[in-house]
Amino acid sequence: MTSQKCVALIAHDQKKDDIAAFAKANEAVLARWKIVATGTTGGRVQEACPSLDIIRMKSGPLGGDQQIGALITTGEVHMLIFFTDPLTAMPHDVDVKALMRLATVYDIPMALNRATAEQLIDFHHP
Numbered sequence: 001m002t003s004q005k006c007v008a009l010i011a012h013d014q015k016k017d018d019i020a021a022f023a024k025a026n027e028a029v030l031a032r033w034k035i036v037a038t039g040t041t042g043g044r045v046q047e048a049c050p051s052l053d054i055i056r057m058k059s060g061p062l063g064g065d066q067q068i069g070a071l072i073t074t075g076e077v078h079m080l081i082f083f084t085d086p087l088t089a090m091p092h093d094v095d096v097k098a099l100m101r102l103a104t105v106y107d108i109p110m111a112l113n114r115a116t117a118e119q120l121i122d123f124h125h126p
């Protein structure tokens with residue numbers, strides 16, 4: 001990956017409409033970032049924002065959260081926007097927690113809901 005600042009976009013299933021709407025509303029700002037996403041989220045955001053160039057990892061339950069966690073450890077992801085669903089049990093809950101843990105360990109800005117994401121994306125200009 002290049003030295004361009006990179007944001008990771010992830011949303012759980014109940015939040016995918018929200019992240020697509022968030023991306024659409026912030027398409028011009030997101031265009032300045034390199035964007036990585038988990039598989040299904042990336043597909044939804046790409047559909048909503050054809051102008052963006054999104055690098056899609058595996059789907060979350062198949063290891064996508066872990067791939068993005070690894071990119072945080074190597075300094076290749078600089079901000080995490082993760083619309084989580086706190087009302088649904090998930091088979092890969094440990095991966096979700098591990099990703100949040102690495103974002104905390106490496107002290108990168110992390111938004112877990114839309115209200116915070118709107119503020120982060122305004123505040124952190126690459």
Ligand SMILES: O=C(CO)COP(=O)(O)O
Nearest residue numbers: 038039040041059060061
């Ligand atoms: O499950 C996810 C994050 O934990 C998201 O993965 P998808 O974007 O592939 O649905």
